[in-house]
Amino acid sequence: xxxxTIRRIFLSIPVLFGILLVTFVIARSIxxxxxxxxxxxxxxxxxxxxxxxxHGLDKPIPIQFAIYMGNILSGDFGESIRFSRPVTTIxxxxxxxxxxxxxxAIFLATLIxxxxxxxxxxxxxxxxxxVTMVGANTGVSMPVYWLGLMLAYLxxxxxxxxxxxxxxxxxxxxxxxxxxxxxxxGTGITPESTIYPIVEFFxxxxxxxxxxxxxxxxxxxxxxxxxxxxxALCTIPLAIIARMTRSSMLEVLRQDYVRTARAKxxxxxxxxxxxxxxxxxxxxxxxIGLQFGTLFAGAVLxxxxxxxxxxxxxxxxxxxxxDFPIVQGFTVVIAIGYVIANLVVDLSYPFIDPRVKLD
Amino acid sequence: xxxxxxxxxxxxxxxxxxxxxxxxxLRRIWRQxxxxxxxxxxxxLILIAIFAPLIAPYDPEEVLIGKEDVRKRQSPCIxxxxxxxxxxQHLMGIDGNxxxxxxxxxxxxxxxxxIGFTTVGFAIIVGTILGLISGYYSGWSDNLIMRSxxxxxxxxxxxxxIAIVSVLGPGLQNAxxxIAIVSxxxxxRVVRASVxxxxxxxxxxxxxxxxxxxxxxxxxxxxxxxxxPLVVQGTLGIATAxxxxxxxxxxxxxxxxxxxxxxxxxxxxRNQVFTAPHLVFYPGLAIMFTVLAFNLLGxxxxxxxxxxxxxxxx
Numbered sequence: 001x002x003x004x005t006i007r008r009i010f011l012s013i014p015v016l017f018g019i020l021l022v023t024f025v026i027a028r029s030i031x032x033x034x035x036x037x038x039x040x041x042x043x044x045x046x047x048x049x050x051x052x053x054x055h056g057l058d059k060p061i062p063i064q065f066a067i068y069m070g071n072i073l074s075g076d077f078g079e080s081i082r083f084s085r086p087v088t089t090i091x092x093x094x095x096x097x098x099x100x101x102x103x104x105a106i107f108l109a110t111l112i113x114x115x116x117x118x119x120x121x122x123x124x125x126x127x128x129x130x131v132t133m134v135g136a137n138t139g140v141s142m143p144v145y146w147l148g149l150m151l152a153y154l155x156x157x158x159x160x161x162x163x164x165x166x167x168x169x170x171x172x173x174x175x176x177x178x179x180x181x182x183x184x185x186g187t188g189i190t191p192e193s194t195i196y197p198i199v200e201f202f203x204x205x206x207x208x209x210x211x212x213x214x215x216x217x218x219x220x221x222x223x224x225x226x227x228x229x230x231x232a233l234c235t236i237p238l239a240i241i242a243r244m245t246r247s248s249m250l251e252v253l254r255q256d257y258v259r260t261a262r263a264k265x266x267x268x269x270x271x272x273x274x275x276x277x278x279x280x281x282x283x284x285x286x287x288i289g290l291q292f293g294t295l296f297a298g299a300v301l302x303x304x305x306x307x308x309x310x311x312x313x314x315x316x317x318x319x320x321x322x323d324f325p326i327v328q329g330f331t332v333v334i335a336i337g338y339v340i341a342n343l344v345v346d347l348s349y350p351f352i353d354p355r356v357k358l359d
Numbered sequence: 360x361x362x363x364x365x366x367x368x369x370x371x372x373x374x375x376x377x378x379x380x381x382x383x384x385l386r387r388i389w390r391q392x393x394x395x396x397x398x399x400x401x402x403x404l405i406l407i408a409i410f411a412p413l414i415a416p417y418d419p420e421e422v423l424i425g426k427e428d429v430r431k432r433q434s435p436c437i438x439x440x441x442x443x444x445x446x447x448q449h450l451m452g453i454d455g456n457x458x459x460x461x462x463x464x465x466x467x468x469x470x471x472x473x474i475g476f477t478t479v480g481f482a483i484i485v486g487t488i489l490g491l492i493s494g495y496y497s498g499w500s501d502n503l504i505m506r507s508x509x510x511x512x513x514x515x516x517x518x519x520x521i522a523i524v525s526v527l528g529p530g531l532q533n534a535x536x537x538i539a540i541v542s543x544x545x546x547x548r549v550v551r552a553s554v555x556x557x558x559x560x561x562x563x564x565x566x567x568x569x570x571x572x573x574x575x576x577x578x579x580x581x582x583x584x585x586x587x588p589l590v591v592q593g594t595l596g597i598a599t600a601x602x603x604x605x606x607x608x609x610x611x612x613x614x615x616x617x618x619x620x621x622x623x624x625x626x627x628x629r630n631q632v633f634t635a636p637h638l639v640f641y642p643g644l645a646i647m648f649t650v651l652a653f654n655l656l657g658x659x660x661x662x663x664x665x666x667x668x669x670x671x672x673x
Contacts, residue, residue, distance in 0.1 A: 014506055015506070015509050015510055015513055018506065018507065018509070018510030018513070019510055019513050019514070021510075022510055022511075022514075023522075026522045026523065026525075026526055029526040030525050030526050137393075137651060137654055137655060137658075138647065138651060140650075140654060141598065141602075141647050141648075141650035141651035141654050142643075142647050142650075143602060143605055143606065143609070143622075143625075143643055143646050143647070143650075144606075145606065145609055145625070145629075146625060146639065146642075146643030146646065146647070147643075149625075149629060149632045149639050149643075150632075150636075150639070150640065150643070152632065153632050153633060153636050153639075156633075157633050293514075293515035293516070294515070296515045296518065297515040297516065297517035297518055300517065300518065300521070300610075301606060301609070301610075304610075305629070315518070316521065316610065319521060319522065319525040320525070327522070331514070331518065331522065334514075334515065334518065335513050335514050338513055338514075338515065339513055
């Protein structure tokens with residue numbers, strides 16, 4: 001197991017190197033001069049030269065790449081050209097929201113998708129099955145941003161003045177503040193402390209933060225703000241998970257051991273849960289792992305619709321503003337996250353199915 | 360006389376054989392419910408795209424100011440649903456630039472289908488060549504090609520497409536190119552898998568023993584085996600390509616106004632969703648139906664062309 005893990009990590013290195021190379025090339029090929037993009041069209045040649053020198057843009061491209069590689073290996077993503085702040089700091093500010101949104105979406109998708117898939121496999125060709133599959137097919141065909149806009153229209157405008165009203169944008173109602181847990185607990189952590197970025201990262205997940213500080217007002221408000229984006233974001237993964245669960249269950253339910261279990265007189269619920277579902281789980285877990293990519297791409301669209309300042313929206317803004325360091329840093333982190341998610345899925349196989357040997 | 364009869368016989372036999380293979384496949388596809396629904400939807404869409412100039416009551420870019428008594432972003436007026444007869448009928452209302460939304464949505468079908476077929480066509484051609492080389496020659500070329508494909512697959516595809524468009528500059532053509540590049544790895548993998556499956560089989564060795572060139576073996580002997588999975592993957596790929604292209608246009612990176620492209624139409628009216636929801640609703644609905652048609656057809660094709668799966672599903 002350990003050996004396999006180490007080998008898998010080593011095997012990921014060429015891919016990670018490729019990711020760095022592609023991101024670097026893309027970021028450097030974005031047309032337009034970053035100096036003029038940041039300082040405006042009226043920046044003089046001298047000012048631009050100094051700007052290039054300050055940001056290392058005057059060195060030959062291979063050397064720029066080597067410097068960039070070295071910095072990334074030491075965890076330094078450089079400084080945003082637009083904000084003049086370290087990319088890592090910006091990332092730590094933006095990531096909690098995207099992470100919170102993504103986790104809620106994948107949680108909802110799994111929680112609803114798997115039971116629906118199992119149900120439609122067990123009641124194959126019944127009304128439940130047909131409705132679920134029509135729904136799932138419609139779900140994967142919907143543009144995320146359209147669904148988001150329609151949900152916002154329905155819940156924020158049509159259902160206004162009803163208990164079902166939900167806010168169409170933002171993270172908290174104006175006037176409400178999520179007080180970080182380390183302040184509530186009086187830990188004495190200040191922005192100068194070494195662990196500040198870490199605690200601030202978790203404090204920025206408003207739902208988690210308000211949960212551990214027992215701040216029910218902020219909790220209910222942030223949950224309300226999160227429902228619509230999470231709903232929009234979870235639709236496609238939900239549909240994919242439901243479809244995969246159904247086809248995987250259908251395949252398993254035809255196996256001899258399922259028939260044997262039934263013939264032995266095992267209760268149907270146990271047959272489904274223990275004999276069939278556990279064996280159908282591998283492809284389902286694989287497909288859930290693959291959804292992280294969909295979620296990040298969806299986050300770009302969802303965050304821009306619901307006015308959320310997360311990683312996706314920042315990345316999009318950075319691309320249009322030619323802020324290379326942010327584009328590079330964020331893309332690399334997202335791609336690495338994707339590689340890690342798939343590694344975790346691979347490593348989970350032996351736990352789900354003891355017959356799987358990793359070697 | 361006898362030779363003529365023989366010729367005729369062999370002709371009919373050949374006709375019969377090719378006919379039956381095609382017919383068998385088509386019948387198998389048509390037996391799938393999802394293929395039937397998807398195929399019919401797609402048929403309707405293709406008809407709409409072809410006959411848009413005949414069906415559409417207005418030109419999609421015609422501004423109606425001064426020509427009709429209509430307001431900017433006016434709600435739909437349908438005579439059957441009680442809209443006064445003396446007012447001009449606009450089934451999907453009027454857009455932000457005082458154009459007939461219904462006509463624009465109809466013309467949008469042309470763009471969507473064009474986007475789907477060209478991007479996937481391009482990706483299939485490049486992916487097939489890469490997959491063939493990679494699977495047939497193995498060794499370093501295989502390693503190089505497949506690792507590059509792994510790198511492309513390591514990025515969420517829409518993000519990579521956004522990044523590529525930002526390099527190439529916004530516009531429909533560049534968006535199509537970006538989506539095509541991003542979709543290449545899938546097809547390369549599908550073709551490579553098929554090549555590996557058949558390249559050691561007897562009919563390939565026989566062809567090689569007869570002195571056939573590598574190119575002939577690859578394209579004439581091996582490639583036909585990859586066609587069924589390519590068709591399935593391609594149909595599902597068109598669905599994804601249309602969704603991605605619409606997303607890029609929505610973000611302002613794809614087709615530019617006044618092009619009646621659904622994603623662009625949605626994007627330019629997104630801030631008006633609370634005041635003129637119809638301008639967001641209809642283009643999105645159109646995207647959904649088109650993508651749904653390809654998804655259903657792809658599902659049906661997969662069930663029909665892959666006997667292992669169809670057993671499970673039937």
